[in-house]
């Protein structure tokens with residue numbers, strides 16, 4: 001009777017949306033994954049969480065780049081994402097500094113949750129921003 | 134709060150995993166992985182033992198106590214004793230290295246407490262100097278002595294026919310509303326009346342707290358509360374508390390046993406106790422067996438009742454007598470739990486609904502009730518007066534049933550029946566009126582020697598009371614002598630008969646000549 005990953009993700013997503021994330025909560029999740037022997041699912045699980053956040057109106061975009069982004073670029077990214085998620089209550093751009101990204105900025109959304117139409121828009125969006133992701 | 138970010142969450146979880154994995158002391162520290170139904174599942178703590186007390190770090194900083202109940206390969210099911218809402222997955226758990234303990238000692242006497250020794254009577258906090266594990270091994274054969282001192286219930290029917298000795302385990306069994314609790318309570322009352330010095334421990338398993346409060350009130354009024362501890366659990370308490378109550382009460386009783394004193398413990402009742410255990414076991418996902426009880430339910434009660442004992446002189450000669458109660462359904466003593474407990478105890482007092490409704494109270498079934506070890510402990514006087522009574526009463530009940538079909542009974546049969554009817558009347562006893570030894574003896578001796586043979590059935594109880602009043606008022610010396618319990622002299626017996634005949638006369642419709650025996 002293994003709990004489906006999608007259910008675990010949904011729980012984590014709604015818990016964190018309600019209460020915010022904290023070290024204590026992270027510990028709870030960690031303990032659970034350890035005891036269930038599912039630590040290696042963490043990456044997929046986190047992607048699901050991100051998708052679930054988006055589905056519930058909280059869209060986080062990870063913008064990976066070698067150098068800090070200017071406010072103008074950030075606003076631009078946010079505006080474009082917002083057009084993909086017109087229903088989103090909040091869109092947040094999180095910068096991830098990564099020297100391995102040679103140029104431009106790599107954008108990652110929780111793709112799995114996107115339906116086809118959005119996916120299509122995203123492809124266009126990727127072209128526009130010159131993303132490699 | 135900081136903006137929610139998947140990267141932070143990821144980093145935090147990874148760090149927590151590393152930290153949890155790297156714990157060098159995983160044997161002594163564990164982590165809660167799931168919580169529900171009052172049970173915490175714990176990862177780690179590989180060295181924890183059965184019934185070991187665990188401390189969980191609660192949400193608001195305080196420690197929550199739990200005890201290890203299910204020891205599986207790689208996790209522990211622990212029963213939470215404190216506030217379950219304080220316990221979250223991820224919380225750190227430490228083992229204490231100690232099994233669950235409860236406060237014990239004279240400070241508890243007179244109080245109503247929960248199974249952990251917390252007061253429920255609104256009184257001051259209880260400060261005992263000692264604690265004792267709820268689960269302890271029973272004294273071994275060498276530490277015991279055979280049961281030889283009486284534990285008088287004050288109920289004539291029991292003390293004369295199914296006598297109980299100190300250290301014995303006598304089951305009280307019957308359907309609901311047959312007077313089971315009443316017998317146990319009267320026995321406690323008698324310890325105060327006869328100044329036996331025996332400490333009572335009454336364990337209420339899942340009983341309405343209003344009922345327990347009423348009992349406490351009554352015991353106070355009867356002057357019994359001063360030598361009584363009540364361990365109470367209500368119907369809405371967690372199953373774990375109901376499960377613990379008998380063991381906790383037993384530990385409190387053992388204190389007296391181990392300190393050269395005598396205690397009586399009443400478990401009211403073990404049917405509910407078994408049900409609480411079943412519920413816990415299902416929550417802990419133990420495989421259910423017959424009647425959905427886990428396979429070790431026999432051991433549940435055997436290890437509890439084994440702790441009642443008469444200790445050897447080397448160990449101080451103290452005792453703990455147990456009166457476990459079992460509630461049957463439609464008189465079925467063949468169900469799983471009744472059969473188990475019958476096989477563990479040293480006898481049983483079986484109560485019957487039909488007798489109860491015929492007004493024969495206490496509603497003891499003479500044929501089905503036995504005491505396997507109490508005979509040696511019986512007061513000599515009572516043994517002398519009550520000897521043979523069980524058999525003749527049983528015979529009488531059989532004859533009485535037969536006589537319904539038969540109109541022409543021979544004189545002897547009629548005589549047996551009439552004696553039996555009178556004896557039955559004499560054995561009726563209202564609640565809270567336990568008899569002293571002299572009272573039992575006088576009544577039994579007079580009846581067995583035909584003093585009441587001409588008294589109409591409906592006046593028997595009144596005649597009995599009159600006899601006792603008369604003896605008490607005018608024969609103080611005789612009363613005192615009879616009350617020692619040693620075998621009465623011929624002279625004393627004659628005196629009893631003289632008074633009995635005199636009293637009986639006043640209740641006879643018309644003077645009849647005594648039948649020759």
Ligand SMILES: Nc1ncnc2c1ncn2[C@@H]1O[C@H](COP(=O)(O)OP(=O)(O)O)[C@@H](O)[C@H]1O
Nearest residue numbers: 308309310311312313314315494495562563564
């Ligand atoms: N010896 C007795 N004489 C009169 N009434 C009694 C006697 N014993 C019990 N009762 C009454 O019978 C009822 C049931 O008794 P109780 O001891 O509560 O039964 P149980 O514990 O078997 O359910 C109570 O109201 C009690 O007062």
Ligand SMILES: [Mg+2]
Nearest residue numbers: 313314315401
């Ligand atoms: Mg009862």
